[in-house]
Amino acid sequence: MTAAIRADGLVQRFGALVALGPLDLELATGKRLAVLGSNGAGKTTLLRILATLARPAAGRLQLLGLDARQERERLRARLGYVGHHVGLYPALTALENLEFFATLYGLGRPESAAALALVGLSSRVPRRVEQLSRGQQQRLALARAVLHRPELLVLDEPDASLDCDGYQLLGQLFEGRTVVMATHDATLARQVCDSALLLQTGRDAGDPWSWHSGDPSRGVARVGVS
């Protein structure tokens, strides 16, 4: 199986602060990786690099067989990302938001409607985003991320504000895709991911079993990170 993500010695610095790395990572195509760790551990920094939104200070990164530094535009057409902010337009309706992003991807109206239906927001078509709950906005952001049927999904705490159905939705969206997902919920990580990476002050902290969010029984195993 080919590697969807191959990172060698990734480092990210903000001034004198080393926020990430050096970090090596390899994830096979179709596998799902949960990135765990406390606040400030470097999860978002890693995800922003994987989403090609930030360039690492050092190290090499290959995504979907392409060099992340050289082939950024080609890569972006093949990856979906949801960050901390939902990145939607509050004054536009849910469908208008998706139609706008569909135009930017060179897609049409049917894809927008299909993505909206996929995340269970078809009945919210006429509502403006500012009238949706935070959880519904998160669903809409997920719909935008999968609008163009990306092979790789990079999600920063996608479970934020989602209800129980939302967890099932994540499983649905992950089908057939390579996924890297940061989360504080180890139970969810175990449910929807094949493997886990524990970060501590920007470095691989080893056995993710050692990480828990309050309850030691909620630890996750590090499975299949090759």
Next chain:
Amino acid sequence: MRFLNVALAVARKDLRAELRARELLPALAQFVVLALIIANFAFDLDLVSGPRMSPGILWLVLVFAGLVAFGRAFAAEKESGSLEAMLLTSAGPASIFAGKALASAALLVACEAVLLPAMAVFLGSPISVAVVATVLLATGGMATLGCLFAALAAQTRARELLLPVLALPIWVPFVVVGGKAVQAAMTGQSLTALPLSGQPLVILADFDILFLVVASLAARFVLDD
């Protein structure tokens, strides 16, 4: 074709959002009217001095209204994370930038639609085709540069301070050429009689093309770090 589709979609989205949220337009219209009232009292304008001072007042108001209009173009997108979402699509940064500049220019044109008639009413300034053409051509270039610097300033914390520092010096050519052209048009002179190497409208159009090309090339580096 795809470039144009994306640019128009971005501009349409910005204008639709503004028409619904009404964050900027009412404030800009209010600013324009207040600026005229202040100028009226500060310069103690009458029917003779009003038309003479009008070109200067026009450009002062336009420049500061532009700073307000362009300042929000990228700041709001940056704060909400939607700029990143746009950049992660397969649309090029240049087309996204063109759409933002188009929407910002449309906002400034809406401002001018209030400003020029208000000046005619309060200051007795004549409105002619030459005045409107000059203002519109200057708006295009000012919007292009203003948005480029707004995108740059949006990456920093001191964005409100940085935008005027960057934009005002580069807008000087528009104010110089546009100012002379409007002055001539308002006093009934022919624009071709001005002591400029070429017609002012042609010079403004040249500036527009030059800065549009420069901004399109720079957009990738400014928007996508």
